[in-house]
Amino acid sequence: MAFVAxxxxxxxxxxxxxxxxxxxxxxxxxTWRDLxxxxxxxxxxxxxxxLHAETRKDGALRVFRFTQRYPLTPLxxxxxxxxxxxxRLGKAGATDVxxxxxxxxxxxxxxxxxxxxxxxxxxxxxxxxxxxIADEALRIVRYAADHVPDQVQxxxxxxxxxxxxxxxxxxxxxxxxxxxxxLLLWLRVLYGLRWLLEPGRSVESVGYQLGYSSxxxxxxxxxxxxxxxPTPLRNPRGFERALEQFLSECPGDVAATPVAAGG
Amino acid sequence: xxxxxxIAPLSSPEREKAFPCWPVLRDVEGQDRDxxxxxRARLRFxxxxxxxxxxxxxxxxxxxxxxxxxxxxxxxxxRGLSAHDADRxxxxxxxxxxxERDPQRIVSALLDFAEQxxxxxxxxxxxxxxxxxxxxxxxxxxELRARMQADDDTVQSDPAALLETAWNELxxxxxxxxxxxxxxxxxxxxxxxxxxxxxERCFAMFTQRQAEFPVRSRARAAYALLAAxxxxxxxxxxxxxxxxxxxxxxxxxxxxxxxxxxxxxxGCVLAxxxxxxxxxxRSALTIxxxxxxxxxxxxxxxxxxxxxxxxxxxxxxxxxxxxxVQRIVAQIESLDLPRPAAS
Numbered sequence: 155m156a157f158v159a160x161x162x163x164x165x166x167x168x169x170x171x172x173x174x175x176x177x178x179x180x181x182x183x184x185t186w187r188d189l190x191x192x193x194x195x196x197x198x199x200x201x202x203x204x205l206h207a208e209t210r211k212d213g214a215l216r217v218f219r220f221t222q223r224y225p226l227t228p229l230x231x232x233x234x235x236x237x238x239x240x241x242r243l244g245k246a247g248a249t250d251v252x253x254x255x256x257x258x259x260x261x262x263x264x265x266x267x268x269x270x271x272x273x274x275x276x277x278x279x280x281x282x283x284x285x286x287i288a289d290e291a292l293r294i295v296r297y298a299a300d301h302v303p304d305q306v307q308x309x310x311x312x313x314x315x316x317x318x319x320x321x322x323x324x325x326x327x328x329x330x331x332x333x334x335x336x337l338l339l340w341l342r343v344l345y346g347l348r349w350l351l352e353p354g355r356s357v358e359s360v361g362y363q364l365g366y367s368s369x370x371x372x373x374x375x376x377x378x379x380x381x382x383x384p385t386p387l388r389n390p391r392g393f394e395r396a397l398e399q400f401l402s403e404c405p406g407d408v409a410a411t412p413v414a415a416g417g
Numbered sequence: 418x419x420x421x422x423x424i425a426p427l428s429s430p431e432r433e434k435a436f437p438c439w440p441v442l443r444d445v446e447g448q449d450r451d452x453x454x455x456x457r458a459r460l461r462f463x464x465x466x467x468x469x470x471x472x473x474x475x476x477x478x479x480x481x482x483x484x485x486x487x488x489x490x491x492x493x494x495x496r497g498l499s500a501h502d503a504d505r506x507x508x509x510x511x512x513x514x515x516x517e518r519d520p521q522r523i524v525s526a527l528l529d530f531a532e533q534x535x536x537x538x539x540x541x542x543x544x545x546x547x548x549x550x551x552x553x554x555x556x557x558x559x560e561l562r563a564r565m566q567a568d569d570d571t572v573q574s575d576p577a578a579l580l581e582t583a584w585n586e587l588x589x590x591x592x593x594x595x596x597x598x599x600x601x602x603x604x605x606x607x608x609x610x611x612x613x614x615x616x617e618r619c620f621a622m623f624t625q626r627q628a629e630f631p632v633r634s635r636a637r638a639a640y641a642l643l644a645a646x647x648x649x650x651x652x653x654x655x656x657x658x659x660x661x662x663x664x665x666x667x668x669x670x671x672x673x674x675x676x677x678x679x680x681x682x683x684g685c686v687l688a689x690x691x692x693x694x695x696x697x698x699r700s701a702l703t704i705x706x707x708x709x710x711x712x713x714x715x716x717x718x719x720x721x722x723x724x725x726x727x728x729x730x731x732x733x734x735x736x737x738x739x740x741x742v743q744r745i746v747a748q749i750e751s752l753d754l755p756r757p758a759a760s
Contacts, residue, residue, distance in 0.1 A: 212424075214424050215423060215424060218423070218424055218427075236452075236455060236456070236459060237442065237445060237449075237452075237454075237455025237456055237457075237458045237459035237462075238445065238449045238450070238452075238455045240439070240442055240459060240462060241439075241442040241443075241445050241446075241449055241455070241458070242422070242424040242425065242449070243436075244429070244430065244435050244436060244439035244442060245424050245425070245427045245428075245429060245430065246424050246427075247430065247434075248436055249436055250436045250437065251436060253463075255490050256486070256487065256490065259483050259486055259487075261479075261480040261482070261483035262470075262483050262486075262487065265470060265474075265479070265483075269437075269473065
């Protein structure tokens with residue numbers, strides 16, 4: 155389950171999106187300003203915005219400004235866009251479009267949303283770890299990465315794979331992964347650092363989005379993993395270094411074979 | 418919407434960073450205020466979107482009803498074009514080929530469409546369709562993409578090779594629009610080889626055929642340049658004036674405009690009209706730099722260098738003639754073509 159922030163003034167459009175989003179949850183905004191606020195405060199995985207949400211305003215320009223502030227947050231544009239607007243939306247950095255003529259096609263909307271949501275950190279980490287750790291271990295890491303924005307905890311992670319916490323800990327050790335707790339800590343830090351690459355976010359808001367009680371708690375998490383402060387890490391190189399450090403804590407054991415449940 | 422557009426001048430995102438199928442729309446670059454051009458580009462974009470869905474996942478994962486609805490919506494929009502409109506015919510045929518969702522038919526439809534779109538001057542659409550085919554079946558579009566890339570570079574360093582390729586394709590294809598494109602290319606290659614009489618005959622034949630504006634404008638510009646190379650400055654000026662009075666046919670399409678300005682700049686230098694040459698070369702450089710067109714940029718820079726040195730000698734093509742070239746020229750001579758008018 156992920157959060158999708160949406161700015162759709164038209165009621166029928168809201169209904170169409172609502173029908174297509176489960177299991178994801180929609181957070182509604184009334185204006186672009188509201189939308190910015192939602193993205194800053196909640197762990198939003200994707201944004202949907204009506205191209206003509208504000209009359210007499212250039213929707214593509216609004217999209218451009220959003221993508222400048224939040225370049226890593228997928229923005230799906232909804233509405234009736236002609237050829238010129240589609241061309242401009244691509245230049246403005248829109249992640250995808252849902253045209254009004256297809257707005258009642260729940261399958262299509264779901265496809266577009268899923269593709270946007272799964273462009274995040276999860277696939278990136280999965281790609282880096284593929285071949286280094288066993289497939290089952292990879293599935294757990296991917297699940298954890300996909301659910302970090304939902305503030306997943308170790309017992310939920312274990313339950314999702316039908317094992318106890320202690321079994322999960324043993325398996326992680328066997329697979330050459332950090333303990334489940336440390337794995338989640340690392341993933342939160344990586345998520346946070348990636349979010350911090352967006353100029354529109356602050357350390358405080360990212361900490362809050364990741365479930366920390368304050369920005370200070372998030373800073374402590376960074377210190378416990380990378381060993382520094384977040385601000386100097388607000389650049390692509392900082393994120394890459396953090397990812398390298400995380401990977402060095404996942405030496406893996408490709409010889410490991412899947413074990414029976416409870417083993 | 419503000420009269421000054423802050424988005425259009427932005428550089429285009431790379432394919433991987435743009436939304437699915439967006440590169441198709443790059444053909445409207447520089448013409449995005451032309452409603453008809455945009456409508457047609459949108460149709461090419463919409464036609465490719467359902468295929469992109471299939472390419473991103475397994476064909477069976479895409480809901481059949483949803484897929485068919487996407488096709489129906491494109492068909493509905495196509496009704497806005499005349500029944501004989503080339504774009505409508507092309508896209509309708511494409512939709513018919515993909516509706517069964519058979520991967521092999523889809524790939525062949527994509528490649529056919531890419532080839533036709535390229536011949537019609539929709540270069541970005543052609544490359545995107547070919548790239549989508551490649552995403553579905555790796556390697557299937559390699560040859561076509563290489564050919565399209567070579568076509569994009571038109572008369573480059575080896576006009577003899579270009580002449581041979583274009584001549585072979587001209588003889589093999591039955592597609593009328595493709596034959597017209599090949600004729601233009603053969604004419605240019607012959608200019609590059611300084612076989613001016615053969616080039617003249619080729620362009621004379623071209624003028625008897627129907628061609629889409631981009632191809633026609635490029636051919637007319639090359640025909641004007643030919644007059645300058647034949648040391649007929651008055652004829653060059655006449656043809657150049659004709660091009661300028663029909664500027665609406667070519668100025669909106671940056672790819673064509675860059676080629677036309679480069680040809681006219683080249684011709685102006687040879688005719689001794691240096692001020693006009695400067696204007697054309699400036700326009701060509703601006704367009705080529707803005708849209709990153711390597712071939713016209715290199716040519717325009719060569720012309721600028723010649724202009725600065727006030728030397729038209731380096732702009733004259735060097736005469737080279739291989740056995741193959743001579744054979745092709747002999748075959749062109751043997752064709753029943755209109756003879757060039759006496760100067």
